Amino acid sequence: MEEKAIDYEAVFRSLPGMVALLTPELVYADANEDFQRLSGRSRDQLVGRYIFDVFPDNPSDPAATGMRDVRASMLRVVATGERDTMALQRYDVEDAVRPGHWEERYWSPINAPVNGPDGRVAFVLHRVEEVTELIRLRGGGAGSDTRARVLEAELYTRARELQELNERLRQAHAREREVALALQEAMLPARRQVRDHRAAVRYRPAVGALNVCGDWYDLIDLVGGNRIGVSVGDVVGHGLAAAGVMGQLRSALSATSxxxxxxxxxxxxxxxxxxxxxxxxxxxxxxxxxxxDARTITYSSAGHPPPVLIHPDGRVEFLDRATDTPLDARPDPIPRPQAVTTYTDGATLALYTDGLIERRREDIDTGLGRLADALVRHRGSDPETLADAVLLELLPPGGATDDTALIIVRL
Structure with missing residues (x-):
């Protein structure tokens, strides 16, 4: 049976309920037919305009918070790439036919990311349920109108209480994030010189109050000979707990090595x-x-993405011949594998965590290829400049939703 092409533009316009697409700058890119009809705005009045130029807060209501709440939700979606379901909103709308006349309206919004081919948020999908009639219970006479007002006040009060609770939770999470970041940064070394060789280290925390993770790195002098140890790791989890575990594992590996x-x-x-x-x-x-002295790199991996060795001639070598399961994955551990490779003067070694290369709905090989390409193109730069260039090219402009650690050593 021949597969029939789907006209997704027609599907979007016919979707039941109010649906609009906005750019990350919160400018309307499109709106379906129900959105135009129920909002009282034509497509020409929407597309290309900033959302709150079209729907500003009611200037006669100093307590109005609809614009601030919706804006905060959409910017969270852009920053985190995660869907955001909002509490019930009262957001009055100016009558398009009678300027200066505001209609009391109630909305239940959901904002969701639409990612582009590069994995970044290209649009915000803004879906709204119009619930004004449900709240008002119109058409039932005087007694019904009284009940409607009571229910309206009750629902609006509960919605405001929920918003206040969400704000307190957000502030608590923000404080936890600050403490976790301070703990994490205090435990990560900042040295740039490794014996006679230069190294650059970078740590970028995830965006969002809950997304501070347990990424870490370490550089140490090894006993015997002209040798150093370079490591990176990633702990599953978020917040203070992950930062604490990270510190224990980093310290243990530093001593053991x-x-x-x-x-x-x-x-x-x-x-x-x-x-x-x-x-x-x-x-x-x-x-x-x-x-x-021997110009060798001996390595072993417990379930981590492979280091990248860039040779002076631009040849890329992924150190992936000694990869094993993550830590604590086997009840009865067996000896882990290790491998050795050689290099010449001027080569560059990069170790990193998965926040640098992994993107939703993208094969990891794509991210590895992107990293290798950036390292090759900028291999002539000093390690500090090279590290900055790699982060600039590989991390989303608004920040990643996972921590990123990066070490670059010039050999």
Whole structure:
């Protein structure tokens, strides 16, 4: 049976209920027929205009908060890429035929992201249920009108109480985020010089009050020879708990690496430690031992994305020949694998966490290719400049919804 093409533009215009598309700058890109009819605005009066130029707050109602609430919801969607369901809103609308005459209206909005091919939010889908008639219960006579007013006041009060509760929760989450970030930054090293070689480190927290995660990195001098250890890891979870677990695992690996026979041995010991740390389940980490005299990199990975080695001639090498399960994934641990590769002077090694490469509905190989391309094109830059260029090209403009850690070492 031949598959018939679907006219999605016609589907959008015929959708039941009020639906509009807005740009991340909150400018109308389109609106379906129900939205135009129920809002009293034609498509020409909507498309290309800022939402609150079309629907401003009622100037005669100093307590009106509809514009502020809707704007905050839409900007959260743009920043986080997550759907936002709003509480019942009272948002009066100016009569398009009688300027200066405002109609009391009640709305139940939902705002959802529409991502573009690059995984970033390209539009905000604004769906609204008009519930004014339900609240007013019109058409039932004087007694019914009294009941309508009582119900209206009750619902509006409950909606405002819910909004206030949401705001208090948001503030509490914001405070937790600040504490988690302070803890995380205090435990992450800031050194830029590794023996005679330059390194750049970057940490970018996720956007949103609840999205501070447990990403971490570490650079240490190893005992014996001209060697250093470079690691990155990622703890499952959010907030203070994840930041605390991150600190325990980073400290344990730092100590273990100094006495371990190699990176695989260090991860073996770390895995046994993770087994007794609440919240360390399924944490991932990759560690590399760099020997500057032998010009070798020995590495092992516990379920983490592979480091990238950029050779001076632009050749890309993913260090993916020693990848194993995440920490604490096996009740009876067995020795982890490790591999060795060589490099020449001027090569660049990059370690990172998945926030740099992973995007919704995108294969991870696409993100790895994007990272490799950026590293190759900017490989002539010093590590600090290179790190900034990679973050600028790979992270969404509004920030990612997952933490990102990045280390770049010039070999």
């Amino acid at each position: 100094r006495v371990a026979d190699g990176p695989a041995h260090a991860l073996d010991v770390l895995g046994r430690y993770a087994n007794v740390v609440d919240g360390a389940e399924s944490a991932t980490v990759v560690t590399t031992f760099i020997d500057f």
